Amino acid sequence: MMNAFATSLKRELKRLKENKSQTAWPSLEPLKYAAGERVADSGLPTVKNEAWKYTNLVSLSKTGFSLAQKTDQTTLDRNSFEYIELASDCENRAVFVNGGFRDDLSQLHFLPQGIKVWFAGSEPNAGADELLKTLGDDTSKHDIFTDLNTAFLEDVLIVEVEKNSVIDRPLHIIFVGSSNEPGLLRLPRIIVKGRCNSSFEIIEEYVGIQGDLGFTNGVTDIVLEEGSKIHHSRLQVESDEASHIGRLSVEVGKDGDFSSDSVVFGAELSRVDIDVVLADQGASCNLNGLFVGSGRQHIDHHTLIDHVAGNTQSEELYHGILDDHSHGVFNGKVIVRKNAQYISAKQTSNNLLLSGQSEIDTKPELEIYADDVTCAHGATVGELDQSALFYLRSRGICEEDARALLTFAFAQKAIANISFPGIRGWIESRFLGHHGYSKLNSVLESR
């Protein structure tokens, strides 16, 4: 018997074929259809698949999905959802609701010189068309969720940063989930190209209206040319009932640098894959992560750093905090290819379990085929320090606040690594609010 996911897929693929004539980009149709067929052939991965060992997708296969309409007119205004308020009122903001771009909520007229933003399909454009070819390259990845995204994608956000451009104002991309229909599928897709010696910052933020039941399957592709640098912040604060599977694929060219912050507070089921290929000499990356789970949340991070070229460096630091019955997964894979000499790779995963029922699976995976490699990895899993807890309580701090203070201190190690001050402050207050640590605000306000 077909599961609900397979049934939904069959239905939507049929519709995709029938609607061929109305599509915005006829040239992409074969690509989309082939991707859809691959999903149909493989089906959803199960826990027998090593990469999905700790993340059970049975809820997705039971719920199935329906596609969000491109002209989603969900009545939302600026006050319907919360996102990071960056200090600057002239920030560049692109807002999508249930996957569809919303001009009325966005603000893109402050884009500085040197950065171009397109929505593929909106109008024919040679530059955008060239970058859209990335979609074709992705088929070689054999990733079912990238294929699912490709098969049904509608709005693709394309960002190009021109040669030698240093953009000091971040581009803030916000995806809002708002659906009382279980399994409403949203397909955010971002393509970023950093031309030679460019430097810029992107904030990719996923938020949800309270009680949103949808399923977000996003893919972001970033290619950095020689000397190009990007700081990418990925923030997920979605509804406790939503599902999220996201992928960030990055290729770093000669002397390029990719730095990433991934912060996850929601959804109920969350899986993020971050793949970085250090493709040429001098390329480097720095991955920083913080995930905070409570209730029955499941939060999975899989990272892959592929040192293809010599003289490349990577550093990775992830912090997990898990309360109640939540389950966290951190799988950090590092590959050092043969002949890729003079490599430095460092990976750390620190985890704090706040309850007896919370769980973490943390696993480093190192595949090293070269000799001149400095590679270090470490993982810790612990509870709150009982002697520190007693120390604080003996000073007159109640147990609840003492626990909150120590938990916050653990999170601080991750937060301190976040480079953008606006995001740091936002995460701190979010963190305090999320766990009912509001009382702590009065302690910390004087900072």
Added chain:
Amino acid sequence: MLAVRNLHAEVNGTAILRGIDLDVEPGEVHAIMGPNGSGKSTFAHILAGREGYTVTEGSVIFENQPLLELEPEERAGLGVFLAFQYPVEIPGVNNVYMLKAALNGIRAHRGETELSAVEFLNLVKSRVKAVGLDEALLNRPVNEGFSGGEKKRNEIFQMSVLEPRLAILDETDSGLDIDALKAVSKGVNAMRNDDRAFILVTHYQRLLNYIVPDHVHVLSKGRIVKTGGKELATELEERGYDWVKDETLE
């Protein structure tokens, strides 16, 4: 103020305290001395409410309240303070914020309003000078990377801000050089008054040259085996603990 009666306690089934009786009145300074393993630190920890000890017999009344039934923070709210022998390092928790949370917790317990940011800061500044703690340490994580002497000064600094009614100093003199010992003693002496009592737990008589006690008790094998005035400490220093043990046996 504090009445300890026939206090028995054990750790993992091993008896550590075997019937302690002690009365402390406001304004008094009591020294509890004794050889290693006599139960001095256990006694201090039990008064502050540390988990891991089982009280099998006896009672502790503090200001008419059954102390052993209270949570550590409630004891702090009543005015009990323990200066730790080994102050805990707490990475990520700022010294001053911790102290602010503590003071607010204690004030709330007393039914007082929180201090304003300015009032708190003024209090902190005046006290940090009094104990000779480097002001730069205020905004560092609690005790992290502090030297042994700095940790002990930090304990006394916290005590001076929280203004307890009963301060228990657990081996505060251990590991201190003479300058730090003098500074710590000065901080304690400055806080002595008619309402506040101190229990000094110490192995050596040295500390008592600087903080002169009203009463000295010798603890051995979980019992107070001898009590006297400040001269008892000097006698112990000269004759050693074996002398007391022998005398008790006679």
